[in-house]
Amino acid sequence: MSEPTIIIDDTTLRDGEQTAGVVFSRRDKIAIARMLDSIGVQELECGIPAMGKDEQSDVRALVDLGLNARLITWNRATVPDIQASIDSGVTAVDISLSVSDIMIRNKIRKTREWVKEQLKVALGFAKGKGLYVSVGGEDASRADLPFLIELMQITWAMGGDRFRFCDTLGILDPFGTFDMVRALRTAVPELPLEVHTHNDLGMATANAIAGIRAGAMFVNTTVNGLGERAGNAALEEVIMGLKHASGIDTGIDTHRFRELSLFVAKASNRPLPAWKAVVGERVFAHESGLHADGVIKDPRNYEGFDPAEVGLVRQIVVGKHSGTSGLIERYKDMGIAISRSEAMHLMDKVRKIAQQTRRPLNNNQLIKLYGLKKAA
Ligand SMILES: CC(=O)SCCNC(=O)CCNC(=O)[C@H](O)C(C)(C)COP(=O)(O)OP(=O)(O)OC[C@H]1O[C@@H](n2cnc3c(N)ncnc32)[C@H](O)[C@@H]1OP(=O)(O)O
Ligand SMILES: O=C(O)CCC(=O)C(=O)O
Numbered sequence: 001m002s003e004p005t006i007i008i009d010d011t012t013l014r015d016g017e018q019t020a021g022v023v024f025s026r027r028d029k030i031a032i033a034r035m036l037d038s039i040g041v042q043e044l045e046c047g048i049p050a051m052g053k054d055e056q057s058d059v060r061a062l063v064d065l066g067l068n069a070r071l072i073t074w075n076r077a078t079v080p081d082i083q084a085s086i087d088s089g090v091t092a093v094d095i096s097l098s099v100s101d102i103m104i105r106n107k108i109r110k111t112r113e114w115v116k117e118q119l120k121v122a123l124g125f126a127k128g129k130g131l132y133v134s135v136g137g138e139d140a141s142r143a144d145l146p147f148l149i150e151l152m153q154i155t156w157a158m159g160g161d162r163f164r165f166c167d168t169l170g171i172l173d174p175f176g177t178f179d180m181v182r183a184l185r186t187a188v189p190e191l192p193l194e195v196h197t198h199n200d201l202g203m204a205t206a207n208a209i210a211g212i213r214a215g216a217m218f219v220n221t222t223v224n225g226l227g228e229r230a231g232n233a234a235l236e237e238v239i240m241g242l243k244h245a246s247g248i249d250t251g252i253d254t255h256r257f258r259e260l261s262l263f264v265a266k267a268s269n270r271p272l273p274a275w276k277a278v279v280g281e282r283v284f285a286h287e288s289g290l291h292a293d294g295v296i297k298d299p300r301n302y303e304g305f306d307p308a309e310v311g312l313v314r315q316i317v318v319g320k321h322s323g324t325s326g327l328i329e330r331y332k333d334m335g336i337a338i339s340r341s342e343a344m345h346l347m348d349k350v351r352k353i354a355q356q357t358r359r360p361l362n363n364n365q366l367i368k369l370y371g372l373k374k375a376a
Contacts, residue, residue, distance in 0.1 A: 011045035016226035028267035037067040039253040049084035056088040063089035077122035096136035100143040127159045134162045141167040152188040162192040170200030174210035181214035194218035199230040208233035223264040236278040258311035285315040289323020319360035
């Protein structure tokens, strides 16, 4: 496992709150920020002071917590936006510019020249105020590569601290992400890169990891993958993916992931699907006979990592697809010892009940079944 070299910039409180309809209370923002800080997330993108006084007070309240994590805010490339961030007490800002021709033409209705000049104005102002600056390339994944390189060179020359490569619409795959990030990294190796990915095609986590493998040092995440439209790369997936698929240890304490996910699910009013990767209630539930048998013999047969690593517990579910090993184990958990032949006799009834109810069997049903069997 490698030394931690990756910085997690979690944007639950910015892009996460941009999920249509989601609003965090100040109390929830504080609790989320504290939890993220306590598990070792190094940076929190925590709001947009340009939105007005309430947002500024929220950001100020987060600053006043004195967390270890660096707090950074999102800003358009304008002096008033950056001034609002300064007034909120942060010392780090993301300065965002639309960088694809489609957005330059059709959204901000300007030109590439304007983008370069506005970058200089905003970055010059921010650096003059002593701020740490990430320059955000909105829609970078659809932008012209030489133009992105030019923007990165300006950023570096003017003392910008990093460049954020955004797959704003989530249109890349991991191979495309790797190629673009690698090309930027090679062209301007002195300027650290940040990757910001979206999940429109279900590839946000994979793309975030691809960006890191290509040389990005910073990665954006949100708890539960909240965020615009289909969301962002999920914190818990990126961390566990890096650890178990890529052999990269971020140093984040993962044991509170389930607790954190449940908290954010409640605060955002976006319930967590039972099958949600890494933190869903049922992602360590085993029903199928051969799987239950395998996992009882050695959990490593059917679990890529220990559920305790993310604050979950293994469950043996008895249902339509069960076999005798799983059934025996469930009874054992309830303090009832049954033999293999007893289990075989019960299996037919188990399948019938599961088929009729279209659900797994609960403890009461299993106890009743056992009682009937004893009485027979
Ligand atoms: C990809 C992302 O997620 S970027 C983050 C986006 N987040 C948000 O929009 C959430 C918070 N936003 C807000 O509260 C508001 O939109 C504000 C305060 C930022 C701006 O509000 P308003 O002034 O009312 O403008 P509105 O919301 O209509 O935004 C459009 C304006 O922003 C401009 N704009 C958009 N992006 C940028 C940018 N990166 N730099 C400078 N100007 C920009 C547009 O060109 C447009 O200006 P125009 O009216 O002169 O054409
Ligand atoms: O920082 C930026 O430029 C925009 C970040 C963002 O939320 C996005 O592009 O999806």
